[in-house]
Amino acid sequence: MESGQKKTILVGLTGRADSTVTAYLLKKQGHNVIGVSLSNFDKDDENYKRPRKLYNPTSYDSENKPDSFGFVEKLIPNCHLPDLKQVKSLCEFLEIPFYAVNATSEYREKVLGRVLSSGISGENFFPCLACHSMMIEILAQKLTGLKADFVATGHYAKLQFSPHRQSYIVSSSPDQKFDQGHLLGRLSQATLSKLILPLGDMRREEVLKIAKSLGTKLAKSPDERSCFNDSSAVSNLVERMTSATLRKAGQILKYSDDMILSDHNGLHLFKIGESYQTGKGQGSSNESLVKVIKKNFNSGTIYVADTDQLRYKQAMVSNYFNYAHFDTSRPVHGAVRLGAEEIKRPATFFFKNNGNIEVSFDEECEGYLAQGTSIAFYKDTGSESQKILGVGEIVDVPQFNKIYHTKEEDKDVQRYNYEIKNAQKIRF
Numbered sequence: 001m002e003s004g005q006k007k008t009i010l011v012g013l014t015g016r017a018d019s020t021v022t023a024y025l026l027k028k029q030g031h032n033v034i035g036v037s038l039s040n041f042d043k044d045d046e047n048y049k050r051p052r053k054l055y056n057p058t059s060y061d062s063e064n065k066p067d068s069f070g071f072v073e074k075l076i077p078n079c080h081l082p083d084l085k086q087v088k089s090l091c092e093f094l095e096i097p098f099y100a101v102n103a104t105s106e107y108r109e110k111v112l113g114r115v116l117s118s119g120i121s122g123e124n125f126f127p128c129l130a131c132h133s134m135m136i137e138i139l140a141q142k143l144t145g146l147k148a149d150f151v152a153t154g155h156y157a158k159l160q161f162s163p164h165r166q167s168y169i170v171s172s173s174p175d176q177k178f179d180q181g182h183l184l185g186r187l188s189q190a191t192l193s194k195l196i197l198p199l200g201d202m203r204r205e206e207v208l209k210i211a212k213s214l215g216t217k218l219a220k221s222p223d224e225r226s227c228f229n230d231s232s233a234v235s236n237l238v239e240r241m242t243s244a245t246l247r248k249a250g251q252i253l254k255y256s257d258d259m260i261l262s263d264h265n266g267l268h269l270f271k272i273g274e275s276y277q278t279g280k281g282q283g284s285s286n287e288s289l290v291k292v293i294k295k296n297f298n299s300g301t302i303y304v305a306d307t308d309q310l311r312y313k314q315a316m317v318s319n320y321f322n323y324a325h326f327d328t329s330r331p332v333h334g335a336v337r338l339g340a341e342e343i344k345r346p347a348t349f350f351f352k353n354n355g356n357i358e359v360s361f362d363e364e365c366e367g368y369l370a371q372g373t374s375i376a377f378y379k380d381t382g383s384e385s386q387k388i389l390g391v392g393e394i395v396d397v398p399q400f401n402k403i404y405h406t407k408e409e410d411k412d413v414q415r416y417n418y419e420i421k422n423a424q425k426i427r428f
Contacts, residue, residue: 007149008032009196012139013098014079015087015219017211018154022198023094024214026152034146035091035098038135040107041080043072050240055300056249056265074233079131086219093216099146103138110134115228119238120246122272122295123372126339127227129391132183140191150196154207157181158200158385159192165326168192171385172378178204182337182376185391186321231269238268250300252276255293261304267295270302273370278304291368293401310368312401317357317375320392326379334380334389336361339373344386349377357392368401369394 011023013035027033049069081087084100091098111131118125132155139151156173157180167189173179187195199207211218228234238247247266254261261278264270270292278288291310294303322328328351335344336359346362359375373394378386 006030006032008034008147009150009152010034010036010139010142010146010148011096011152012135012154013037013087013090014081014154015083015090016154016221017208017218018156018199018204018221020090020094020154020214020216020218021207021210022152022154023096024210025198026196027094027096033094033096034148035087035094035096036101036139036142036146037081037084037087037098038101038103038138039081039084040103040111040131040135041076042104043076045104045108047241048072048075048237052236052239053242053244054239054266055244055247071233071236074230075228075237077127077131077227079128079227086217090216090218093214099142101138101142103135106134106138107131115234116238116241118271118372119234119268120242121372122267122270122292122370124271124273124339124370124374124394125372126374128340129183129186129374131227132180133186136184136187136195137191140194143194150194151191152196152198154199155180155184155197156199156202156204157184157197159184159195159197168195170388172388173199174201174385175203177342179342181388182374182391185376185388231271235266235269239266242268246297248297248300250296250302252278252302252304254290255303255305256309264300264302267297267300267302270295271370273368273373275307276304293368305368307366310401311364311366312369313361313364315359315361315369315375316395317359317392318355318395320355320357320390322355322390326389332377332379332389335378335386337376337378338369338394339375344378346380349389355392356395371395 009026009031011019011026011033013019013023014037023033023035088098111127111134114125114130115127136151136153143149143151156175156178158171158173160169160171162169170181170184170192172181247268249263249265250267252261252264253259270276272292272295274292276290276292278290289307290304291307292302293305332349334347334349336347337344345365348360350358350360352358371394374391375394376391377389379389380386
């Protein structure tokens with residue numbers, strides 16, 4: 001949008017400080033601003049009232065009764081808009097028109113559906129990326145009907161048009177603590193061409209000062225990492241929406257020596273890569289923190305490993321979305337951001353066929369990379385704001401998660417070593 005031009009702009013409003021200040025600044029610049037809010041989560045959906053289907057029905061406890069629906073409140077994401085009336089009042093205060101959009105069906109398909117599938121498989125799903133992409137795409141679809149020119153949001157990110165590449169490029173915010181550029185990594189060029197990010201060069205402290213000066217009540221901004229983090233609520237949803245045969249009960253085994261640690265009531269209760277406290281609540285003196293690294297869907301077995309045994313130096317990525325049309329014919333050194341982590345890890349990217357990428361981290365990292373982990377790629381520009389090359393998902397390639405086994409004859413270790421040698425030969 002060229003400076004000085006007065007346009008009609010749809011602002012996605014959440015009732016919180018960031019989007020409110022976005023609408024206020026655009027109106028102050030003389031634009032015709034329209035407030036639009038999306039309602040994503042219907043807590044009265046009949047699907048949530050389906051009877052629970054457990055693999056082991058005797059596992060119900062006094063606080064988790066089969067007919068209890070308290071889990072729905074815990075399931076609702078903090079970023080959900082609970083009160084349209086509050087946002088409507090905010091629009092009246094700003095003297096702008098207000099529209100509400102029912103997006104529950106899209107949300108159920110593109111976000112909740114993936115929450116369900118990841119709840120069964122245990123993959124590491126980052127819902128915020130899918131949710132933000134969905135909401136901005138819906139707002140862009142409303143432009144024609146509301147006779148508007150652009151969509152604006154309160155994201156902390158920068159958007160620029162590159163004449164050389166003839167494409168729009170998203171860059172991280174100078175305020176790295178609140179940077180949200182990675183949440184825009186799957187937007188199409190058509191959508192980016194209609195997007196405005198007024199807070200791109202601002203610090204959040206400055207935005208909050210402006211919001212406070214408006215003198216109106218605003219909702220508290222959420223922590224994106226809190227979405228669907230209540231494992232009991234997610235598992236409750238999975239038990240109502242999927243077949244019990246997909247959620248076998250079984251045993252928890254130590255991967256290094258096949259030592260049985262305990263029984264469990266369902267595979268869906270565990271996420272690959274999450275921490276698990278062994279011996280908890282059993283009066284055991286051998287309590288330790290381990291990570292879930294594998295599920296066997298045939299036997300119902302959960303495998304865990306000691307955290308100090310887990311390292312990774314490489315990763316394979318699929319489902320890569322290269323929106324900025326960068327040259328992928330040669331390796332690129334930059335940084336990556338995993339899921340909702342604030343830190344960016346230096347790495348080199350080797351672009352392969354079929355949208356796959358081999359990532360080689362500069363330093364060995366602690367932990368375990370689980371399938372489905374979202375990864376954003378940044379070009380190393382040496383500046384405060386880094387250009388985003390695109391986003392993808394970690395592929396479940398266990399040979400890149402280096403487990404130091406005490407059981408050297410383990411067949412899986414031999415198989416992983418064989419796969420590593422083959423991968424080195426063919427370079428994927």
